[in-house]
Amino acid sequence: MSNHGAPKTGLWSWITTVDHKRIAALYGFSALLFFVLGGVEAIMMRTQLIVPNNDFITARTFNSMVTMHGTTMIFLVVMPLSGAFFNFLTPLMIGARDVAFPRLNALSFWVFLFGGLLLNFGFVINEAPRGGWFGYANLTELQYTPDLSADFWAMGLQVVGLASLIASINFFVTILNMRCKGMTLLKMPMFIWTTLVTQVLLFLSLPVITIALVMITFDRHFGTGFFNPGVGGSVVLWQHLFWVFGHPEVYILILPAMGIVSEILATFSRKPLFGYSVMVYSTCAIGFLGFAVWAHHMFTTGLGPWATTFFVAATMLIAVPTGVKIFNWISTVWGGRIKITTASLFGLSFVAMFTFGGLSGIMHSSAPIDSQHQDTYFVVAHFHYVLYGGAVMGLFGGIFYWFPKISGRFLNETLGQIQFWLYMIGFNMTFFPMHFLGVQGMPRRNYTYAPDMGWDLWNFICTIGAYMTAVGGILFAINLFYSLKKGEKAPADPWDARTLEWTIPSPPPEYNFGIEPTVTHLDDFWHRKYDEEGHKKQLPPPAKYDPHAIHLPGPSYWPICLAAGLTCGAAGFFLKGFGLYVSLVGVAVILISAYGWAYEEA
Amino acid sequence: MVSLVRLLKVLSFLFLASGLNGCFEKLPMSTAHVVTEWGRQINHVYLITTVIVSLIFVAVAIPFCYAIWKFREKEGETRMPKQITGNHKLEIIWTLVPIVLLIFIFLPTLEVIMKRAEAPPEDSLVIEAIGHQWWWEFKYPSLGITTANEMFVPENTHITIKATSGDVIHAFWIPRWGGKIDTLPGIINQITYVTPSIEDAEKGDYYQGHCTELCGLSHARMRYEAVVLTKDRFQQWSKVAMQPPVIASTLEKKGQELFMSKTCFTCHAIEGTQANGKIGPNLTNFGNRRHLAAGTLNNTKDGLHTWLRDSVDSKPDYQTIKPGSLMVFGPNFELTEGDIKALTAYLQHSTAKTY
Ligand SMILES: [Cu+2]
Numbered sequence: 001m002s003n004h005g006a007p008k009t010g011l012w013s014w015i016t017t018v019d020h021k022r023i024a025a026l027y028g029f030s031a032l033l034f035f036v037l038g039g040v041e042a043i044m045m046r047t048q049l050i051v052p053n054n055d056f057i058t059a060r061t062f063n064s065m066v067t068m069h070g071t072t073m074i075f076l077v078v079m080p081l082s083g084a085f086f087n088f089l090t091p092l093m094i095g096a097r098d099v100a101f102p103r104l105n106a107l108s109f110w111v112f113l114f115g116g117l118l119l120n121f122g123f124v125i126n127e128a129p130r131g132g133w134f135g136y137a138n139l140t141e142l143q144y145t146p147d148l149s150a151d152f153w154a155m156g157l158q159v160v161g162l163a164s165l166i167a168s169i170n171f172f173v174t175i176l177n178m179r180c181k182g183m184t185l186l187k188m189p190m191f192i193w194t195t196l197v198t199q200v201l202l203f204l205s206l207p208v209i210t211i212a213l214v215m216i217t218f219d220r221h222f223g224t225g226f227f228n229p230g231v232g233g234s235v236v237l238w239q240h241l242f243w244v245f246g247h248p249e250v251y252i253l254i255l256p257a258m259g260i261v262s263e264i265l266a267t268f269s270r271k272p273l274f275g276y277s278v279m280v281y282s283t284c285a286i287g288f289l290g291f292a293v294w295a296h297h298m299f300t301t302g303l304g305p306w307a308t309t310f311f312v313a314a315t316m317l318i319a320v321p322t323g324v325k326i327f328n329w330i331s332t333v334w335g336g337r338i339k340i341t342t343a344s345l346f347g348l349s350f351v352a353m354f355t356f357g358g359l360s361g362i363m364h365s366s367a368p369i370d371s372q373h374q375d376t377y378f379v380v381a382h383f384h385y386v387l388y389g390g391a392v393m394g395l396f397g398g399i400f401y402w403f404p405k406i407s408g409r410f411l412n413e414t415l416g417q418i419q420f421w422l423y424m425i426g427f428n429m430t431f432f433p434m435h436f437l438g439v440q441g442m443p444r445r446n447y448t449y450a451p452d453m454g455w456d457l458w459n460f461i462c463t464i465g466a467y468m469t470a471v472g473g474i475l476f477a478i479n480l481f482y483s484l485k486k487g488e489k490a491p492a493d494p495w496d497a498r499t500l501e502w503t504i505p506s507p508p509p510e511y512n513f514g515i516e517p518t519v520t521h522l523d524d525f526w527h528r529k530y531d532e533e534g535h536k537k538q539l540p541p542p543a544k545y546d547p548h549a550i551h552l553p554g555p556s557y558w559p560i561c562l563a564a565g566l567t568c569g570a571a572g573f574f575l576k577g578f579g580l581y582v583s584l585v586g587v588a589v590i591l592i593s594a595y596g597w598a599y600e601e602a
Numbered sequence: 603m604v605s606l607v608r609l610l611k612v613l614s615f616l617f618l619a620s621g622l623n624g625c626f627e628k629l630p631m632s633t634a635h636v637v638t639e640w641g642r643q644i645n646h647v648y649l650i651t652t653v654i655v656s657l658i659f660v661a662v663a664i665p666f667c668y669a670i671w672k673f674r675e676k677e678g679e680t681r682m683p684k685q686i687t688g689n690h691k692l693e694i695i696w697t698l699v700p701i702v703l704l705i706f707i708f709l710p711t712l713e714v715i716m717k718r719a720e721a722p723p724e725d726s727l728v729i730e731a732i733g734h735q736w737w738w739e740f741k742y743p744s745l746g747i748t749t750a751n752e753m754f755v756p757e758n759t760h761i762t763i764k765a766t767s768g769d770v771i772h773a774f775w776i777p778r779w780g781g782k783i784d785t786l787p788g789i790i791n792q793i794t795y796v797t798p799s800i801e802d803a804e805k806g807d808y809y810q811g812h813c814t815e816l817c818g819l820s821h822a823r824m825r826y827e828a829v830v831l832t833k834d835r836f837q838q839w840s841k842v843a844m845q846p847p848v849i850a851s852t853l854e855k856k857g858q859e860l861f862m863s864k865t866c867f868t869c870h871a872i873e874g875t876q877a878n879g880k881i882g883p884n885l886t887n888f889g890n891r892r893h894l895a896a897g898t899l900n901n902t903k904d905g906l907h908t909w910l911r912d913s914v915d916s917k918p919d920y921q922t923i924k925p926g927s928l929m930v931f932g933p934n935f936e937l938t939e940g941d942i943k944a945l946t947a948y949l950q951h952s953t954a955k956t957y
Contacts, residue, residue: 367709
């Protein structure tokens with residue numbers, strides 16, 4: 001059966017879609033909505049801190065902002081935005097017609113969306129999570145957080161984590177099994193490599209947080225006491241479990257952006273990525289070492305000298321493959337012909353900001369230095385340089401770069417470049433002074449500070465910078481809606497790019513490739529366009545094919561049903577009284593959906 | 603355009619210069635201005651590391667900026683860049699050079715870690731620092747002293763802090779004394795300092811401390827001070843610290859009676875009275891404190907008035923002075939202005955000691 005009769009527009013078509021490109025759009029759009037939420041939370045915190053002893057928001061609200069800003073930006077913005085790129089690009093870059101399990105793909109999106117809503121549901125009943133994005137036990141135990149806030153956090157994350165777990169297996173299988181003819185592992189685009197390694201990190205680290213969240217939920221609801229020292233539990237255990245997941249997580253956030261930037265820099269410099277194979281190995285090395293450094297988040301818990309030394313050494317070591325990447329990016333640019341566009345500006349600034357953040361990271365890889373920086377604004381500065389100046393800027397570059405392919409239209413360049421500069425200046429204005437604040441001893445996560453500490457000026461500057469970035473964000477939203485409707489039409493290969501997705505029309509047809517491609521080189525498209533001397537070759541006329549003969553999976557409403565059942569099942573955990581029934585309904589929906597799904601014709 | 607660039611340059615220079623200057627200002631919590639051996643050891647590694655990473659930054663930034671400038675596409679340019687795919691020699695170099703540089707950070711780091719792990723001398727003064735939501739308790743087992751929010755120590759002496767928590771995780775940090783240590787419930791973490799020499803023998807030197815682990819609503823209000831005294835005065839202090847209050851007027855007498863009838867005694871302890879509560883800070887020494895409620899207010903008549911009024915009148919979680927504070931009273935609890943006056947006289951006067 002082919003689904004050419006299925007509706008192509010309207011709400012129902014989006015709800016039932018299993019097309020990876022549409023799921024990518026759904027991921028991207030939801031992530032950007034959550035980005036607005038996370039941004040508003042950041043602005044509220046910065047407004048509270050603009051002057052000492054301010055009372056713009058209460059301590060309780062501030063703690064919720066701290067918690068939900070971090071949780072949102074990590075789990076509901078950067079991860080799903082990367083997920084949007086995995087979805088859109090993986091099949092296109094490897095010359096496939098869809099991912100390995102299209103309906104599973106839809107499932108992971110809906111689970112993510114519902115999980116995200118569950119996480120934020122606390123705001124509706126004024127019980128938003130407020131125990132930090134790291135949810136340190138025993139503050140999150142029932143005794144110290146008697147309301148539902150910690151349950152929303154634990155259950156919401158549990159559901160969102162499930163979404164990532166499902167997606168990671170899907171992409172892992174897709175990349176390993178569905179590459180087109182000739183695409184050996186070392187001919188895959190760099191972005192596909194970083195995607196692959198990210199999926200491995202995901203499915204190895206997520207189970208750990210899943211277990212930890214189950215344990216805290218059991219502590220809260222069934223009195224188990226894993227993290228309750230009063231009955232022999234350990235609060236340090238939570239920290240180990242959390243960071244065994246949490247540190248690979250930061251590479252989960254940064255690796256996709258590294259892949260995106262590798263593609264952008266190569267295209268806009270008109271040169272192949274410098275040292276491709278070394279880049280691949282260093283990505284793998286980063287992924288591997290990423291599992292051996294978690295306790296550098298715990299240097300002040302009293303690990304003992306030898307454990308501390310080990311984690312210091314491992315943390316310093318991870319700087320080496322990271323450094324190799326930076327030098328290779330610079331060499332990619334070197335000698336090229338760099339076209340300055342919004343995409344390439346974001347890509348280039350990624351390298352600069354990421355390097356800066358990486359270097360301050362080396363500073364607190366040294367445990368004694370860390371004991372002065374930990375939980376101060378110095379660390380806030382550090383990880384915003386790598387995750388915001390790094391990951392988010394890289395993702396913005398990706399949006400500007402692939403938007404023509406996704407939508408068939410360009411994003412507006414003028415607006416884009418204004419946004420870029422607002423971002424760059426605003427970002428640095430916010431986060432650079434935080435290094436000074438850190439050295440001056442200002443602790444993080446404080447809803448206010450005293451006026452006699454000498455922190456006033458820098459805090460004021462930080463806040464003004466944040467407002468500037470917010471203006472940039474608004475410009476981007478305008479740009480997005482304007483360009484979707486009225487943007488300049490884009491050809492198939494607007495940037496003279498190098499990888500397979502640019503060989504097909506913009507936007508791509510539902511089946512992606514009329515005839516499944518065969519590749520012979522890394523950057524195959526480039527080699528089709530140019531000979532060894534860099535002279536343009538005549539492209540052969542496109543081959544004829546019959547679009548109606550291409551089989552595509554049909555739409556399905558079971559994924560969204562199953563996702564709803566799962567979320568329902570999780571939500572039942574913290575409803576007093578009738579919670580069990582809600583969970584049972586959830587389980588029933590899961591069973592029915594799974595049954596319907598299994599017997600549905602694909 | 604050119605002048606704009608120049609303006610930006612000047613501005614960013616000023617910005618940097620004032621920032622660096624700010625770092626070296628003697629601020630209450632500046633990590634650049636340390637006074638202990640531990641702090642100096644850290645700053646030694648910090649300096650080496652800063653120099654190395656700054657060098658790396660320059661070594662990366664200069665070629666990168668140059669490349670962007672030099673190789674940017676000019677109007678109408680059609681040059682096709684050479685398709686260079688890599689250079690193993692170069693790649694080996696920039697794998698090895700960072701390793702060598704990192705060794706220069708690693709070795710001094712290792713040295714400091716190992717020095718820190720050495721056992722403190724036998725005669726080191728042990729102080730138990732116990733974090734509570736949201737105040738600090740300090741116990742001197744060898745001297746039989748319990749106090750709160752102000753930790754008195756003699757100058758130039760080894761002290762060993764045994765840090766733990768009565769509820770959730772907090773962290774013990776006096777920035778000008780060096781790195782922090784977490785105070786974990788169920789676990790005792792240890793940190794040894796050699797206390798600094800005294801600068802102001804008259805008043806004593808006050809060093810600002812702060813909890814640095816998110817511990818609930820009033821985490822930002824969980825401060826304390828380390829007070830350095832000359833050895834003689836510390837001796838003196840330790841003798842009077844646990845002496846019961848001295849009642850000098852009828853107002854103070856009334857205050858004491860109120861304290862013992864208005865539930866205060868259930869949470870607070872005062873030596874020599876029947877007040878024996880363990881939930882709040884020990885108030886035997888209260889009259890000597892500069893601040894109250896862990897650095898939230900000044901310990902003045904006004905300060906105590908504000909504290910008691912807000913604690914009695916506002917509902918928990920939304921107290922205006924210290925959100926979430928565990929000093930709570932029943933729904934029908936009343937404290938008149940007269941009561942507050944008497945309590946203030948008692949707490950600020952009868953418990954003040956000369957040393
Ligand atoms: Cu605390």
